[in-house]
Amino acid sequence: MLQALSFIEENSYHVATTLHADWEQVEQSALERTFEAQTTEDTYPVIADVLRKATGDHSFLLTPDEIAAAKSGEREAPSSIMVGRGIATLTIPAFNETAGGLVTEYVNSAIEEIAAQDAEVACGWIVDLRGNGGGNMFPMLLSVAPFMPDGHVMSFSDGTGEETQVSLADMSVSLDGETQLSSARAPPELSNQPLAVLQSGDTASSAEATLISLLSRDNVRSFGGPSAGYATGNVSTRLPDGAMLAVTQSQMLSPDGTPHSGPIAPNEPTDDPKQAAVDWLTTQCSE
Secondary structure, three states, rough: HHHHHHHHHOOOHHHHHHHHOOOHHHHHHHHHHHOOOOOOOHHHHHHHHHHHHHOOOOOOOOEEEHHHHHHHHOOOOEEEEEEEEOOEEEEEEOOOOOEEEEEEEHHHHHHHHHHHOOOOOOEEEEEEEOOOOEHHHHHHHHHHHHHOOOOEEEEEEEOOOEEEEEEEEEOOEEEEEEEEEOOOOOOOOOOOOOOOEEEOOOOHHOOOOOOOHHOOOOOOOOEEEEOOOEEEEEEEEEEOOOOOOEEEEEEEEEEOOEEEOOOOOOOEEEEEEEEEEHHHOOOOOOO
Protein backbone atom coordinates (compact mmCIF):
# COMPACT_ATOMS: atom_id res chain seq x y z
CA MET A 1 0.00 0.00 0.00
CA LEU A 2 2.86 2.36 0.77
CA GLN A 3 4.18 1.97 -2.77
CA ALA A 4 0.81 2.93 -4.26
CA LEU A 5 0.34 5.90 -1.94
CA SER A 6 3.86 7.18 -2.56
CA PHE A 7 3.40 6.93 -6.31
CA ILE A 8 0.09 8.80 -6.15
CA GLU A 9 1.52 11.55 -3.94
CA GLU A 10 4.60 12.03 -6.12
CA ASN A 11 2.77 12.10 -9.43
CA SER A 12 -0.88 13.14 -9.06
CA TYR A 13 -1.80 16.42 -10.75
CA HIS A 14 -4.80 16.73 -8.44
CA VAL A 15 -2.84 16.13 -5.25
CA ALA A 16 -0.34 18.80 -6.31
CA THR A 17 -2.94 21.38 -7.33
CA THR A 18 -6.05 20.89 -5.20
CA LEU A 19 -5.63 18.17 -2.58
CA HIS A 20 -2.18 18.80 -1.10
CA ALA A 21 -3.60 20.18 2.17
CA ASP A 22 -5.78 17.09 2.68
CA TRP A 23 -3.43 14.42 1.37
CA GLU A 24 -2.05 13.44 4.77
CA GLN A 25 -5.55 12.63 5.99
CA VAL A 26 -6.33 10.60 2.86
CA GLU A 27 -3.06 8.69 3.20
CA GLN A 28 -3.55 7.94 6.91
CA SER A 29 -7.08 6.69 6.33
CA ALA A 30 -5.89 4.38 3.55
CA LEU A 31 -3.13 2.93 5.72
CA GLU A 32 -5.53 2.29 8.57
CA ARG A 33 -8.02 0.55 6.27
CA THR A 34 -5.34 -1.76 4.87
CA PHE A 35 -3.47 -2.44 8.11
CA GLU A 36 -4.51 -6.09 8.11
CA ALA A 37 -4.11 -6.65 4.35
CA GLN A 38 -2.21 -9.86 3.60
CA THR A 39 -1.79 -9.45 -0.16
CA THR A 40 -1.61 -6.65 -2.71
CA GLU A 41 -5.01 -7.77 -3.95
CA ASP A 42 -6.47 -7.05 -0.50
CA THR A 43 -5.57 -3.38 -0.99
CA TYR A 44 -7.28 -2.97 -4.38
CA PRO A 45 -10.59 -1.56 -3.03
CA VAL A 46 -8.79 1.06 -0.95
CA ILE A 47 -6.43 2.02 -3.80
CA ALA A 48 -9.44 2.41 -6.08
CA ASP A 49 -11.14 4.60 -3.47
CA VAL A 50 -8.05 6.81 -3.15
CA LEU A 51 -7.90 7.14 -6.93
CA ARG A 52 -11.52 8.29 -7.05
CA LYS A 53 -11.00 10.85 -4.28
CA ALA A 54 -7.57 12.15 -5.11
CA THR A 55 -6.52 11.73 -8.71
CA GLY A 56 -9.30 12.48 -11.19
CA ASP A 57 -11.43 10.34 -13.48
CA HIS A 58 -8.59 9.35 -15.81
CA SER A 59 -6.56 7.45 -13.18
CA PHE A 60 -7.15 3.71 -12.90
CA LEU A 61 -6.02 0.39 -11.44
CA LEU A 62 -5.80 -2.71 -13.63
CA THR A 63 -5.54 -6.12 -11.99
CA PRO A 64 -3.22 -8.78 -13.48
CA ASP A 65 -6.27 -10.59 -14.89
CA GLU A 66 -7.53 -7.40 -16.55
CA ILE A 67 -4.10 -6.77 -18.05
CA ALA A 68 -3.97 -10.29 -19.44
CA ALA A 69 -7.46 -9.96 -20.91
CA ALA A 70 -6.53 -6.68 -22.60
CA LYS A 71 -3.41 -8.21 -24.15
CA SER A 72 -5.38 -11.14 -25.53
CA GLY A 73 -7.85 -8.85 -27.27
CA GLU A 74 -7.83 -8.30 -31.02
CA ARG A 75 -5.76 -5.35 -32.24
CA GLU A 76 -7.18 -3.02 -34.88
CA ALA A 77 -4.86 -1.37 -37.40
CA PRO A 78 -5.33 2.02 -39.06
CA SER A 79 -7.43 1.72 -42.21
CA SER A 80 -8.59 3.94 -45.05
CA ILE A 81 -11.43 4.17 -47.53
CA MET A 82 -12.60 6.58 -50.21
CA VAL A 83 -15.88 8.12 -49.06
CA GLY A 84 -16.67 10.47 -51.89
CA ARG A 85 -15.23 12.03 -54.99
CA GLY A 86 -11.69 13.03 -54.07
CA ILE A 87 -12.14 12.40 -50.32
CA ALA A 88 -10.53 9.66 -48.23
CA THR A 89 -10.97 8.67 -44.59
CA LEU A 90 -8.16 7.39 -42.37
CA THR A 91 -9.43 5.68 -39.22
CA ILE A 92 -7.06 5.80 -36.24
CA PRO A 93 -8.06 3.10 -33.71
CA ALA A 94 -7.07 2.77 -30.06
CA PHE A 95 -3.63 1.25 -29.51
CA ASN A 96 -2.28 0.15 -26.13
CA GLU A 97 0.92 -1.64 -27.10
CA THR A 98 4.49 -0.48 -26.45
CA ALA A 99 6.47 -3.34 -28.03
CA GLY A 100 8.63 -2.02 -30.85
CA GLY A 101 7.47 -4.42 -33.53
CA LEU A 102 3.78 -3.84 -32.86
CA VAL A 103 4.29 -0.08 -32.76
CA THR A 104 6.12 -0.13 -36.10
CA GLU A 105 3.40 -2.30 -37.62
CA TYR A 106 0.68 0.14 -36.49
CA VAL A 107 2.48 3.21 -37.89
CA ASN A 108 3.41 1.47 -41.13
CA SER A 109 -0.23 0.46 -41.63
CA ALA A 110 -1.30 4.10 -41.40
CA ILE A 111 1.38 5.32 -43.80
CA GLU A 112 0.63 2.56 -46.29
CA GLU A 113 -3.09 3.34 -46.17
CA ILE A 114 -2.40 7.04 -46.79
CA ALA A 115 -0.10 6.28 -49.71
CA ALA A 116 -2.63 3.87 -51.23
CA GLN A 117 -5.35 6.55 -51.41
CA ASP A 118 -3.21 9.62 -52.06
CA ALA A 119 -3.50 9.68 -55.86
CA GLU A 120 -7.31 9.74 -55.68
CA VAL A 121 -7.60 12.55 -53.14
CA ALA A 122 -8.37 15.94 -54.67
CA CYS A 123 -10.59 17.51 -52.02
CA GLY A 124 -9.02 16.50 -48.71
CA TRP A 125 -8.81 13.91 -45.97
CA ILE A 126 -10.91 12.85 -43.01
CA VAL A 127 -9.22 11.49 -39.88
CA ASP A 128 -11.72 9.46 -37.87
CA LEU A 129 -11.01 9.36 -34.11
CA ARG A 130 -14.45 8.14 -33.07
CA GLY A 131 -14.32 5.08 -30.86
CA ASN A 132 -10.64 5.61 -30.11
CA GLY A 133 -10.36 5.30 -26.33
CA GLY A 134 -6.63 6.07 -26.24
CA GLY A 135 -3.53 4.16 -25.24
CA ASN A 136 -0.04 4.84 -26.60
CA MET A 137 0.00 8.42 -27.90
CA PHE A 138 3.19 8.27 -29.94
CA PRO A 139 2.12 5.78 -32.66
CA MET A 140 -1.13 7.70 -33.10
CA LEU A 141 0.67 11.02 -33.55
CA LEU A 142 3.19 9.54 -35.95
CA SER A 143 0.36 7.97 -37.94
CA VAL A 144 -1.19 11.40 -38.58
CA ALA A 145 2.17 13.18 -39.01
CA PRO A 146 1.75 13.32 -42.83
CA PHE A 147 -1.14 15.74 -42.26
CA MET A 148 0.88 17.99 -39.93
CA PRO A 149 3.51 20.65 -40.59
CA ASP A 150 6.68 20.23 -38.56
CA GLY A 151 6.61 21.94 -35.18
CA HIS A 152 5.02 22.11 -31.74
CA VAL A 153 1.61 20.39 -31.77
CA MET A 154 0.60 20.30 -28.07
CA SER A 155 1.96 20.34 -24.51
CA PHE A 156 1.48 18.73 -21.11
CA SER A 157 1.43 20.86 -17.95
CA ASP A 158 2.06 19.11 -14.62
CA GLY A 159 0.95 20.07 -11.12
CA THR A 160 3.85 22.53 -10.73
CA GLY A 161 2.99 24.32 -13.97
CA GLU A 162 6.00 22.95 -15.81
CA GLU A 163 5.25 22.30 -19.48
CA THR A 164 6.52 19.53 -21.74
CA GLN A 165 6.19 20.26 -25.45
CA VAL A 166 5.22 17.60 -27.99
CA SER A 167 6.60 18.18 -31.48
CA LEU A 168 6.55 16.50 -34.87
CA ALA A 169 9.39 16.78 -37.38
CA ASP A 170 10.67 14.57 -40.19
CA MET A 171 8.40 11.68 -39.20
CA SER A 172 9.55 11.78 -35.59
CA VAL A 173 7.62 12.67 -32.45
CA SER A 174 9.52 14.18 -29.54
CA LEU A 175 9.05 15.46 -26.00
CA ASP A 176 11.03 18.65 -25.34
CA GLY A 177 13.32 17.78 -28.22
CA GLU A 178 13.95 14.17 -27.19
CA THR A 179 12.79 11.70 -29.85
CA GLN A 180 10.20 9.19 -28.59
CA LEU A 181 9.31 7.46 -31.85
CA SER A 182 10.30 7.81 -35.49
CA SER A 183 9.64 6.17 -38.83
CA ALA A 184 11.92 5.67 -41.80
CA ARG A 185 8.93 5.77 -44.16
CA ALA A 186 8.49 8.76 -46.48
CA PRO A 187 4.73 9.39 -46.71
CA PRO A 188 3.01 11.92 -48.99
CA GLU A 189 3.18 15.56 -47.83
CA LEU A 190 -0.42 16.40 -46.90
CA SER A 191 -0.05 19.28 -44.44
CA ASN A 192 -1.50 21.75 -46.95
CA GLN A 193 -4.54 19.67 -47.84
CA PRO A 194 -7.90 20.42 -46.19
CA LEU A 195 -8.50 18.15 -43.20
CA ALA A 196 -11.68 17.12 -41.39
CA VAL A 197 -11.54 15.32 -38.03
CA LEU A 198 -14.37 13.17 -36.67
CA GLN A 199 -14.79 12.99 -32.90
CA SER A 200 -17.29 11.64 -30.37
CA GLY A 201 -17.88 11.01 -26.70
CA ASP A 202 -15.62 7.97 -26.83
CA THR A 203 -12.67 9.89 -28.31
CA ALA A 204 -10.51 9.81 -25.19
CA SER A 205 -7.08 10.26 -23.67
CA SER A 206 -4.36 9.80 -26.33
CA ALA A 207 -7.02 10.17 -29.00
CA GLU A 208 -7.76 13.59 -27.50
CA ALA A 209 -4.03 14.38 -27.68
CA THR A 210 -4.19 13.45 -31.36
CA LEU A 211 -7.30 15.61 -31.79
CA ILE A 212 -5.64 18.62 -30.13
CA SER A 213 -2.58 18.17 -32.33
CA LEU A 214 -4.57 17.95 -35.55
CA LEU A 215 -6.60 21.01 -34.63
CA SER A 216 -3.38 23.02 -34.30
CA ARG A 217 -2.83 23.03 -38.06
CA ASP A 218 -4.40 25.33 -40.65
CA ASN A 219 -7.44 24.51 -42.79
CA VAL A 220 -8.92 21.94 -40.40
CA ARG A 221 -12.42 21.46 -38.98
CA SER A 222 -13.76 18.93 -36.49
CA PHE A 223 -17.19 17.33 -36.66
CA GLY A 224 -19.31 15.25 -34.29
CA GLY A 225 -19.81 15.47 -30.53
CA PRO A 226 -17.72 16.58 -27.53
CA SER A 227 -14.82 14.28 -26.70
CA ALA A 228 -14.65 12.18 -23.53
CA GLY A 229 -12.93 14.85 -21.42
CA TYR A 230 -9.81 12.83 -20.51
CA ALA A 231 -7.35 15.29 -22.02
CA THR A 232 -4.76 14.51 -19.39
CA GLY A 233 -1.50 12.58 -19.28
CA ASN A 234 -1.04 9.50 -17.10
CA VAL A 235 2.06 7.84 -15.68
CA SER A 236 1.99 4.25 -14.49
CA THR A 237 3.78 1.77 -12.24
CA ARG A 238 3.48 -1.92 -11.50
CA LEU A 239 2.50 -3.10 -8.03
CA PRO A 240 4.22 -6.16 -6.50
CA ASP A 241 1.66 -8.61 -7.90
CA GLY A 242 1.81 -7.16 -11.42
CA ALA A 243 -1.25 -4.89 -11.19
CA MET A 244 -0.91 -1.57 -12.99
CA LEU A 245 -1.55 1.75 -11.24
CA ALA A 246 -1.99 4.71 -13.60
CA VAL A 247 -2.20 8.23 -12.17
CA THR A 248 -3.09 11.48 -13.91
CA GLN A 249 0.03 13.62 -13.85
CA SER A 250 -0.62 16.43 -16.31
CA GLN A 251 -3.14 18.41 -18.33
CA MET A 252 -3.09 18.78 -22.10
CA LEU A 253 -2.63 22.19 -23.70
CA SER A 254 -2.96 23.42 -27.26
CA PRO A 255 0.19 24.98 -28.74
CA ASP A 256 -1.16 28.43 -27.85
CA GLY A 257 -1.40 27.40 -24.18
CA THR A 258 -5.16 26.78 -24.07
CA PRO A 259 -5.85 24.11 -21.40
CA HIS A 260 -8.37 21.33 -21.97
CA SER A 261 -9.91 20.56 -18.60
CA GLY A 262 -13.08 18.96 -19.96
CA PRO A 263 -14.59 17.58 -23.17
CA ILE A 264 -13.25 19.15 -26.36
CA ALA A 265 -16.08 20.62 -28.42
CA PRO A 266 -16.14 20.05 -32.19
CA ASN A 267 -16.11 22.99 -34.59
CA GLU A 268 -19.37 21.66 -36.01
CA PRO A 269 -21.64 19.65 -33.68
CA THR A 270 -23.61 17.12 -35.71
CA ASP A 271 -25.23 13.70 -35.48
CA ASP A 272 -23.86 12.82 -38.92
CA PRO A 273 -20.21 13.88 -38.76
CA LYS A 274 -19.05 11.86 -41.75
CA GLN A 275 -21.57 13.46 -44.09
CA ALA A 276 -20.90 16.92 -42.66
CA ALA A 277 -17.18 16.41 -43.21
CA VAL A 278 -17.74 15.24 -46.79
CA ASP A 279 -19.96 18.27 -47.47
CA TRP A 280 -17.30 20.65 -46.17
CA LEU A 281 -14.41 18.98 -47.97
CA THR A 282 -16.38 18.98 -51.22
CA THR A 283 -16.29 22.77 -51.12
CA GLN A 284 -12.49 22.55 -50.85
CA CYS A 285 -11.94 20.54 -54.05
CA SER A 286 -8.95 21.61 -56.08
CA GLU A 287 -10.34 20.24 -59.32
